[in-house]
Amino acid sequence: MNEALKEANKARAKLESPIGVVIVHDGEIIARGHNTREAEQSALGHAEINAIRKACKKLGSWRLCDCEIYVTLEPCAMCAGAIIQARIDRLFFGAKDSKAGAAGSVIDLFAGAKFNHQVEVCSGVLEKECSSILSEFFAELRLIKKSEKS
Numbered sequence: 001m002n003e004a005l006k007e008a009n010k011a012r013a014k015l016e017s018p019i020g021v022v023i024v025h026d027g028e029i030i031a032r033g034h035n036t037r038e039a040e041q042s043a044l045g046h047a048e049i050n051a052i053r054k055a056c057k058k059l060g061s062w063r064l065c066d067c068e069i070y071v072t073l074e075p076c077a078m079c080a081g082a083i084i085q086a087r088i089d090r091l092f093f094g095a096k097d098s099k100a101g102a103a104g105s106v107i108d109l110f111a112g113a114k115f116n117h118q119v120e121v122c123s124g125v126l127e128k129e130c131s132s133i134l135s136e137f138f139a140e141l142r143l144i145k146k147s148e149k150s
Contacts, residue, residue, distance in 0.1 A: 067089060072134075075102055
């Protein structure tokens with residue numbers, strides 16, 4: 001998760017929502033990603049989508065069997081669906097997302113679903129650190145916007 005936090009800090013430096021991801025296969029990081037929605041002006045620029053795309057290219061397959069994904073924030077419904085569709089075995093995430101989380105906070109696409117692939121989920125990994133980077137970023141962003149109005 002520390003590597004995912006590094007990715008979140010890359011996003012933060014670009015004034016993107018500081019969410020980071022790494023995908024691991026056989027104990028090795030094969031892909032990294034962070035949010036790029038602002039830079040790309042695309043709703044699809046989520047950290048998970050970016051990392052999944054890179055991992056598929058690295059492995060030469062859309063199936064990411066035997067992979068784990070580490071995400072600093074609970075995935076949204078789109079990203080949860082992508083994780084399931086990519087056949088990722090395990091999801092580890094840090095902070096819960098009470099507004100859009102699809103691993104238990106708003107909805108749980110992973111629990112009891114009748115999808116053809118089941119993902120093992122572990123939440124709360126470095127939760128304090130993952131939550132802090134988000135709350136600090138949005139507090140800083142509010143200050144920036146406030147000073148721009150002055």
